[in-house]
Amino acid sequence: MHVHRTDPGHGAEVLSLAHVDHLLTETAIRTPAVRVARDGSVLPEASYTRGGSLAGKPLTGLVDPVKLMRLLDEGATIVLQGLQRYWSPVGDLVAELELELGHPCQANAYLTPPGAQGFAVHSDSHDVFVMQTHGTKMWEVHGDGGPGDLLLEPGVVAYLPTGTPHAARAQESVSLHLTIGINQLTWRTLLQREVGRLLAEVPDEHLPAGYLDDPARLADGLADHLAALADDVRRLDPAGLAAGQAEAFLSGRPPRMAGxxxxxxxxxxxxxxxxxxxxxxxxxxxxxxxxxxxxxxxxxxxxxxxxxxxxxxxxxxxxxxxxxxxxxxxxxxxxxxxxxxxxxxxxxxxxx
The missing domain is CATH 3.90.930.40 (Outer Surface Protein A; domain 3)
Structure with a gap:
C-alpha cells in the first residue's frame, strides 16, 4: 500500500457531496449505476428503485430518492458505479489516468453514513486508487505484517495493489470516497491473444484412431504441429505487436465529446x-x-x-x-x- 497527500480541495472538485446529491436526487439515474449495501450484503434493487414511463414507454430501475435516503439513514452504503460514464470530472480524471498507465480504468464512489461499514473485509482483482473527498473513513488494510489502520480524509489518496484485503468504516460524519480500479492488461493476455490466433490456424483434424493403445501414434503428428507452431511464434514481430497494442488502446477508448x-x-x-x-x-x-x-x-x-x-x-x-x-x-x-x-x-x- 502507498499513501499520498495532496490538496484537500482537489477531490471535491472531481466529486463532492453536492455532486452526489445532484446525481441521486435530481436526475433519472437508474440501476446498475447505483447499488446499495449494508452490513456486508448487497440489498435488492426493489428496496431503492421504482418504475416510471417516458413517452409511453415503461422505465424500470429508477432510483427512488425517498427510499434511498431512508436506507442511508438506516446505515446503508450507496455505491455509484461506472461514474466515468456519466460524471464528466471523473471521466476526465479516468481518461487522463488511462493515458498515463496504458490500462483501462473505471471509477466507483461510496457514500457511507456516520459509523457505518458497507462491506466486510474483502480484496479486489485489480489495483485500486482510493481518494477521500468528504468526511473521514478508517481503513483496515491487511498486509504481510497483519492488519493495520489508515485514516483517509480529504486530500489523502491510497493505492492498494491487487489482492490487498481491506475494509473501511465511516467516522463521525458521512463519508464519500472515490475508487479508481485499474483493469490491468497483462503479458498473459497479450500472449494468449497472439498465440491463440496462431493456434486457430492449426488444422482441426481428428486424432488418429488407435492412439489409446499406442500413444506413440500421436508423437509424429504432435511433433510436427508443435514445431510448426514454434516456428510461427518465432516469426512474430515484437515491435509490430507492441505498436499494434498501443494503437488498439489509443483508438479504442470510449468517445469523449462533451461540448x-x-x-x-x-x-x-x-x-x-x-x-x-x-x-x-x-x-x-x-x-x-x-x-x-x-x-x-x-x-x-x-x-x-x-x-x-x-x-x-x-x-x-x-x-x-x-x-x-x-x-x-x-x-x-x-x-x-x-x-x-x-x-x-x-x-x-x-x-x-
Missing part, C-alpha cells in the same frame, strides 16, 4: 486564425505515418490526414492550447480548415 454541440455552434459563427482552441481532456494525439497520409490516434478512433500537414499535427500533439495561426508549415486558410476538422472530430474544442 460538441457548443463547438458546432462556434463552427457556424466562424473559426479564424486567432480563435483560441484547446485539446479536449483525455484525448491523445499520436501520429503514425502511413504512406502519403498520417493516422492520428485520438482515443476513440483513427483519423487519416494528408502527410503534408504533419508539422501542423505535431504542433497540435505537443500543445494543449493553440490557435490556427500558430500551426507551422501551412497557410492561414489551410490551418483553419484543419482546425475546423479537428474540432468536428472532437480532438480540439473551442476555448470557452
Amino acid at each position: 460538441a454541440l457548443l463547438d458546432r455552434d462556434a463552427l457556424t459563427t466562424g473559426i479564424t486564425a486567432d480563435t483560441a482552441l484547446r485539446r479536449r481532456s483525455g484525448h491523445p494525439c499520436v501520429l503514425v505515418d502511413d504512406g502519403d497520409a498520417v493516422r492520428v490516434l485520438i482515443g476513440d478512433r483513427v483519423l487519416r490526414i494528408p502527410s503534408r500537414v504533419r508539422p501542423a499535427l505535431e504542433h497540435v500533439a505537443t500543445h494543449t492550447r493553440l490557435t490556427p495561426g500558430e500551426l507551422p508549415s501551412t497557410d492561414a486558410e489551410s490551418a483553419v480548415v484543419l482546425c475546423r476538422r479537428l474540432v468536428r472530430e472532437g480532438l480540439l474544442e473551442v476555448a470557452r
Whole structure:
C-alpha cells in the first residue's frame, strides 16, 4: 500500500457531496449505476428503485430518492458505479489516468453514513486508487505484517495493489470516497491473444484412431504441429505487436465529446486564425505515418490526414492550447480548415 497527500480541495472538485446529491436526487439515474449495501450484503434493487414511463414507454430501475435516503439513514452504503460514464470530472480524471498507465480504468464512489461499514473485509482483482473527498473513513488494510489502520480524509489518496484485503468504516460524519480500479492488461493476455490466433490456424483434424493403445501414434503428428507452431511464434514481430497494442488502446477508448454541440455552434459563427482552441481532456494525439497520409490516434478512433500537414499535427500533439495561426508549415486558410476538422472530430474544442 502507498499513501499520498495532496490538496484537500482537489477531490471535491472531481466529486463532492453536492455532486452526489445532484446525481441521486435530481436526475433519472437508474440501476446498475447505483447499488446499495449494508452490513456486508448487497440489498435488492426493489428496496431503492421504482418504475416510471417516458413517452409511453415503461422505465424500470429508477432510483427512488425517498427510499434511498431512508436506507442511508438506516446505515446503508450507496455505491455509484461506472461514474466515468456519466460524471464528466471523473471521466476526465479516468481518461487522463488511462493515458498515463496504458490500462483501462473505471471509477466507483461510496457514500457511507456516520459509523457505518458497507462491506466486510474483502480484496479486489485489480489495483485500486482510493481518494477521500468528504468526511473521514478508517481503513483496515491487511498486509504481510497483519492488519493495520489508515485514516483517509480529504486530500489523502491510497493505492492498494491487487489482492490487498481491506475494509473501511465511516467516522463521525458521512463519508464519500472515490475508487479508481485499474483493469490491468497483462503479458498473459497479450500472449494468449497472439498465440491463440496462431493456434486457430492449426488444422482441426481428428486424432488418429488407435492412439489409446499406442500413444506413440500421436508423437509424429504432435511433433510436427508443435514445431510448426514454434516456428510461427518465432516469426512474430515484437515491435509490430507492441505498436499494434498501443494503437488498439489509443483508438479504442470510449468517445469523449462533451461540448460538441457548443463547438458546432462556434463552427457556424466562424473559426479564424486567432480563435483560441484547446485539446479536449483525455484525448491523445499520436501520429503514425502511413504512406502519403498520417493516422492520428485520438482515443476513440483513427483519423487519416494528408502527410503534408504533419508539422501542423505535431504542433497540435505537443500543445494543449493553440490557435490556427500558430500551426507551422501551412497557410492561414489551410490551418483553419484543419482546425475546423479537428474540432468536428472532437480532438480540439473551442476555448470557452
